[in-house]
Amino acid sequence: xxxxxxxxxxxxxxxxxxxxxxxxxxxxxxxxxxxxxxxxxxxxxxxxxxxxxxxxxxxxxxxxxxxxxxxxxxxxxxxxxxxxxxxxxxxxxxxxxxxxxxxxxxxxxxxxxxxxxxxxxxxxxxxxxxxxxxxxxxxxxxxxxxxxxxxxxxxxxxxxxxxxxxxxxxxxxxxxxxxxxxxxxxxxxxxxxxxxxxxxxxxxxxxxxxxxxxxxxxxxxxxxxxxxxxxxxxxxxxxxxxxxxxxxxxxxxxxxxxxxxxxxxxxxxxxxxxxxxxxxxxxxxxxxxxxxxxxxxxxxxxxxxxxxxxxxxxxxxxxxxxxxxxxxxxxxxxxxxxxxxxxxxxxxxxxxxxxxxxxxxxxxxxxxxxxxxxxxxxxxxxxxxxxxxxxxxxxxxxxxxxxxxxxxxxxxxxxxxxxxxxxxxxxxxxxxxxxxxxxxxxxxxxxxxxxxxxxxxxxxxxxxxxxxxxxxxxxxxxxxxxxxxxxxxxxxxxxxxxxxxxxxxxxxxxxxxx
Amino acid sequence: xxxxxxxxxxxxxxxxxxxxxxxxxxxxxxxxxxxxxxxxxxxxxxxxxxxxxxxxxxxxxxxxxxxxxxxxxxxxxxxxxxxxxxxxxxxxxxxxxxxxxxxxxxxxxxxxxxxxxxxxxxxxxxxxxxxxxxxxxxxxxxxxxxxxxxxxxxxxxxxxxxxxxxxxxxxxxxxxxxxxxxxxxxxxxxxxxxxxxxxxxxxxxxxxxxxxxxxxxxxxxxxxxxxxxxxxxxxxxxxxxxxxxxxxxxxxxxxxxxxxxxxxxxxxxxxxxxxxxxxxxxxxxxxxxxxxxxxxxxxxxxxxxxxxxxxxxxx
Numbered sequence: 136x137x138x139x140x141x142x143x144x145x146x147x148x149x150x151x152x153x154x155x156x157x158x159x160x161x162x163x164x165x166x167x168x169x170x171x172x173x174x175x176x177x178x179x180x181x182x183x184x185x186x187x188x189x190x191x192x193x194x195x196x197x198x199x200x201x202x203x204x205x206x207x208x209x210x211x212x213x214x215x216x217x218x219x220x221x222x223x224x225x226x227x228x229x230x231x232x233x234x235x236x237x238x239x240x241x242x243x244x245x246x247x248x249x250x251x252x253x254x255x256x257x258x259x260x261x262x263x264x265x266x267x268x269x270x271x272x273x274x275x276x277x278x279x280x281x282x283x284x285x286x287x288x289x290x291x292x293x294x295x296x297x298x299x300x301x302x303x304x305x306x307x308x309x310x311x312x313x314x315x316x317x318x319x320x321x322x323x324x325x326x327x328x329x330x331x332x333x334x335x336x337x338x339x340x341x342x343x344x345x346x347x348x349x350x351x352x353x354x355x356x357x358x359x360x361x362x363x364x365x366x367x368x369x370x371x372x373x374x375x376x377x378x379x380x381x382x383x384x385x386x387x388x389x390x391x392x393x394x395x396x397x398x399x400x401x402x403x404x405x406x407x408x409x410x411x412x413x414x415x416x417x418x419x420x421x422x423x424x425x426x427x428x429x430x431x432x433x434x435x436x437x438x439x440x441x442x443x444x445x446x447x448x449x450x451x452x453x454x455x456x457x458x459x460x461x462x463x464x465x466x467x468x469x470x471x472x473x474x475x476x477x478x479x480x481x482x483x484x485x486x487x488x489x490x491x492x493x494x495x496x497x498x499x500x501x502x503x504x505x506x507x508x509x510x511x512x513x514x515x516x517x518x519x520x521x522x523x524x525x526x527x528x529x530x531x532x533x534x535x536x537x538x539x540x541x542x543x544x545x546x547x548x549x550x551x552x553x554x555x556x557x558x559x560x561x562x563x564x565x566x567x568x569x570x571x572x573x574x575x576x577x578x579x580x581x582x583x584x585x586x587x588x589x590x591x592x593x594x595x596x597x598x599x600x601x602x603x604x605x606x607x608x609x610x611x612x613x614x615x616x617x618x619x620x621x622x623x624x625x626x627x628x629x630x631x632x633x634x635x636x637x638x639x640x641x642x643x644x645x646x647x648x649x
Numbered sequence: 650x651x652x653x654x655x656x657x658x659x660x661x662x663x664x665x666x667x668x669x670x671x672x673x674x675x676x677x678x679x680x681x682x683x684x685x686x687x688x689x690x691x692x693x694x695x696x697x698x699x700x701x702x703x704x705x706x707x708x709x710x711x712x713x714x715x716x717x718x719x720x721x722x723x724x725x726x727x728x729x730x731x732x733x734x735x736x737x738x739x740x741x742x743x744x745x746x747x748x749x750x751x752x753x754x755x756x757x758x759x760x761x762x763x764x765x766x767x768x769x770x771x772x773x774x775x776x777x778x779x780x781x782x783x784x785x786x787x788x789x790x791x792x793x794x795x796x797x798x799x800x801x802x803x804x805x806x807x808x809x810x811x812x813x814x815x816x817x818x819x820x821x822x823x824x825x826x827x828x829x830x831x832x833x834x835x836x837x838x839x840x841x842x843x844x845x846x847x848x849x850x851x852x853x854x855x856x857x858x859x860x861x862x863x864x865x866x867x868x869x870x871x872x873x874x875x876x877x878x879x880x881x882x883x884x885x886x887x888x889x890x891x892x893x894x895x896x897x898x899x900x901x902x903x904x905x906x907x908x909x910x911x912x913x914x915x916x917x918x919x920x921x922x923x924x925x926x927x928x929x930x931x932x933x934x935x936x937x938x939x940x941x942x943x944x945x946x947x948x949x950x951x952x953x954x955x956x957x958x959x960x961x962x963x964x
Contacts, residue, residue: 472854486848507835
């Protein structure tokens with residue numbers, strides 16, 4: 136690091152809570168002039184909260200922000216923009232049918248006597264685009280550009296505001312490989328012109344390719360800030376996940392001590408060469424009857440996408456899915472369910488529970504057709520089923536008629552699990568089944584998953600808690616940028632190996648066979 | 650969970666199963682005391698008669714709103730049905746009714762396709778449909794009012810079963826079936842699931858598209874029925890007048906009755922009560938010789954109040 140570099144932005148001891156729940160516990164962040172600074176962390180780390188405070192979208196509860204030499208307190212994004220702190224989000228805010236130049240100068244069009252000076256606007260836009268090394272016609276409508284170029288226009292707009300600090304939030308998530316390299320050229324050029332960049336991404340390659348330093352947040356706290364040249368990938372992953380590779384923790388989950396039926400039963404799920412948009416590699420997974428297979432990887436590695444695609448909830452670009460040897464055509468979740476699959480999403484509130492309906496109705500929703508005769512739902516059979524499962528999973532509710540959104544997270548999750556158990560399910564796809572659930576319920580759910588597997592169900596479990604994967608799963612498939620890079624079982628299936636595979640990919644472990 | 654306590658006074662006052670019926674009761678009793686000849690059997694039946702077409706449409710609207718949609722087409726559907734019946738009645742009543750209701754179903758099918766398959770916004774889609782189908786109805790009728798004489802058909806609008814007008818009987822049957830449908834059928838349960846959380850419903854294997862299709866079909870069919878009854882009562886096909894503003898009366902009844910605009914709940918009986926409240930206000934203002942326009946003001950205040958007490962709670 137060059138000692139002469141000066142600090143542009145310095146945030147000290149930033150605290151922020153949302154309705155009593157702390158999101159940031161006192162975070163420090165320091166950005167130097169002409170620096171590309173990576174900001175990383177898993178779900179709930181506090182990245183987006185920090186960015187929003189930086190840009191004035193949120194107000195901090197306490198702490199100091201120094202920008203240039205002054206202490207600042209932005210009331211809104213416009214104030215931050217005015218002094219040169221601008222964020223470019225994934226969802227780009229442009230007007231499709233106006234031209235590139237109009238978008239760049241939107242709201243600040245050069246004018247004389249109240250009339251927009253188009254010539255000045257177009258030459259001004261051309262000048263900025265040239266500075267970024269882009270060949271885009273300022274007169275063409277933004278709607279006619281591809282996503283990458285639209286993103287460049289958004290960046291050009293930020294530059295035209297005189298951005299000294301540019302925040303890029305997952306800028307590559309919808310770009311192809313070549314588009315990414317164009318973006319990187321632009322970023323490097325900006326850096327050489329003295330602009331500082333905050334770069335948020337989960338793709339390790341990109342961080343190492345373009346960033347100077349990295350700040351890792353976890354659970355609203357600073358973990359580390361360090362030049363990337365001195366930080367190994369493995370260490371970075373360990374910081375993000377909060378695990379040390381040599382750390383030995385046994386028996387932290389309710390999975391521990393359960394027999395893992397190593398006996399090879401017949402193959403249940405065979406998914407091959409699954410491909411999604413923008414991803415280079417492909418994912419292959421196999422699940423046997425009675426087996427729990429873990430899916431490991433960082434946020435954005437394609438874990439959820441894999442589960443959703445297997446369930447027909449998200450289109451696949453390529454690949455085949457076979458269940459008990461039968462090739463499936465998955466156009467919607469309905470097809471997957473008919474084939475015997477079930478899915479618990481990671482976001483219970485967004486696409487799990489139906490908040491205003493009762494526990495009874497939520498629990499029986501998937502099984503309703505089997506409780507129905509002549510289109511009429513049998514309340515008696517419904518009640519019987521609900522009683523059975525509320526007892527079996529010890530769901531705590533005032534009664535079956537209580538609205539589900541009034542239940543605790545753990546109990547909601549149990550209801551959603553029961554929703555699938557009262558159907559004839561062969562394969563359970565679980566996306567972070569124990570996230571956001573209190574310790575007690577967490578153990579119960581883990582025990583339940585193990586029991587279900589012992590009874591012959593196949594389980595594919597996504598988890599960010601490596602212990603859960605190590606102790607709960609017979610095999611762990613590691614994903615990285617939409618590709619299965621390693622498959623670990625038996626002795627190899629340990630914390631160190633998983634972290635290693637997440638960080639370094641296939642080169643350190645045996646590659647996944649077909 | 651804690652926040653439930655806040656402001657619960659107002660909310661329990663307008664609890665869907667309590668507030669609106671109480672308001673109706675108070676209105677009725679107050680009128681019985683202050684308005685001469687209000688609380689008589691004939692006036693009550695008369696009010697039921699006048700509200701029955703609105704009731705039919707409002708029941709359909711309850712389904713649509715419960716699915717988190719809206720259907721502004723209903724008034725125009727009535728107009729199209731009206732002119733088709735009037736033009737075809739000479740070819741026989743069965744043919745006329747069959748053709749008219751088919752037309753209504755077609756409207757529902759198109760709405761359903763645009764909204765559930767093409768994912769267009771229901772408000773704009775049905776607004777466009779409202780304009781279009783009223784236009785089509787007037788083109789079909791060549792801009793004229795078409796009178797007809799057909800005692801059997803007219804009985805649908807003017808006849809009585811004992812003391813009770815046939816219209817009211819029809820509305821009662823529709824309300825009862827709708828109530829049962831929401832409460833006990835697979836479709837009814839899917840409807841509230843889709844309205845309550847469409848993404849979750851889809852991930853549970855519910856074919857949400859089909860549910861939304863059905864909802865617009867039901868709404869169109871009931872609007873067609875309302876148009877039929879109205880036409881029979883007036884014995885004219887009048888594409889420019891029939892069903893004007895019917896959609897707004899229906900929406901008002903649904904909202905006042907406690908079916909939230911955010912979907913996920915279908916309160917059919919509430920809708921009935923909502924429609925009755927509106928009717929009692931119209932009738933009593935009329936009987937007290939207060940200018941009709943003032944009843945609009947009071948109605949709008951009631952709608953606003955209903956929306957106010959039902960506003961989404963902070964969690």
